[in-house]
Amino acid sequence: EEALNKKPTNYTWGVLDIDEFIQKITQEGITDAKVEQVASGYIIHLPNEDTLIQVEDSSTHIFCEGDMLLRQKLRTILLQCLNKF
Amino acid sequence: LVMKDSSTCLMDVDEACREAGINRHFVRFTSTLRMEDPGPSSKTAEKLLQLIKARLKDWHVQLTDGSISVESVLVKVEGNEDEQKSVYVSWDNQDEELGSYILGLLQTMGQ
Numbered sequence: 001e002e003a004l005n006k007k008p009t010n011y012t013w014g015v016l017d018i019d020e021f022i023q024k025i026t027q028e029g030i031t032d033a034k035v036e037q038v039a040s041g042y043i044i045h046l047p048n049e050d051t052l053i054q055v056e057d058s059s060t061h062i063f064c065e066g067d068m069l070l071r072q073k074l075r076t077i078l079l080q081c082l083n084k085f
Numbered sequence: 086l087v088m089k090d091s092s093t094c095l096m097d098v099d100e101a102c103r104e105a106g107i108n109r110h111f112v113r114f115t116s117t118l119r120m121e122d123p124g125p126s127s128k129t130a131e132k133l134l135q136l137i138k139a140r141l142k143d144w145h146v147q148l149t150d151g152s153i154s155v156e157s158v159l160v161k162v163e164g165n166e167d168e169q170k171s172v173y174v175s176w177d178n179q180d181e182e183l184g185s186y187i188l189g190l191l192q193t194m195g196q
Contacts, residue, residue, distance in 0.1 A: 004141075004182055004183055004186060010179075011098060011102075011109060011179070012109065012110045012111075012112055012178065013102070013107050013108055013109050013110050014108065014110055015108070015110070016110065057108075058108055058109060058110055058111060059110060059111040059112070059113070060110065060111075060112050060113075061112075061113045061114075061115065062112075062113070062114050062115070063114075063115045063116075063117075064114075064115075064116055064117075065116065065117055066116050066117065066118050066188065066192055068185065068188070068189070071114060071116060072185075075112075075114070075178070075181070078112060079112075079178075082110050082112070083110075085107075
């Protein structure tokens with residue numbers, strides 16, 4: 001645990017382009033995404049992966065079970081779709 | 086570190102973003118674990134607290150309102166006494182390393 005980095009990696013900014021995100025996860029083999037528009041933004045449901053992604057203008061929250069590889073895959077794609085500094 | 090009007094100053098990230106008109110996008114993760122641990126959920130939370138404290142000696146680990154927190158990482162235990170417990174582990178993207186470390190730690194414990 002001594003090797004844990006206390007400094008943040010990077011900060012994300014901007015609005016998530018839902019279409020770009022869906023296209024990228026589809027390319028990575030996640031093909032069951034269902035997008036629902038709600039008052040606060042969008043909810044992306046991935047039923048086969050037991051995952052829910054809540055997207056608002058200034059935030060994205062990924063809810064998933066304990067599958068580390070799936071979460072890391074979604075994280076990588078999400079970060080590709082957002083601006084960083 | 087922000088340069089403004091030919092002077093330099095230290096600024097909080099949120100404040101610097103506000104000044105520069107950058108709309109931050111916050112990314113958070115929540116993962117759920119199931120744990121067989123008979124007894125009240127507060128007892129399970131106490132065990133997890135001790136485990137995390139023992140592994141993260143240099144970090145400020147605290148228990149508030151039944152939730153364990155370290156930086157932006159939050160660990161919450163839910164479930165009745167005679168039930169399997171659900172453990173929710175959530176964290177901000179900035180604390181990815183810490184969050185996934187704690188999740189991995191609790192996953193090993195649950196097995």
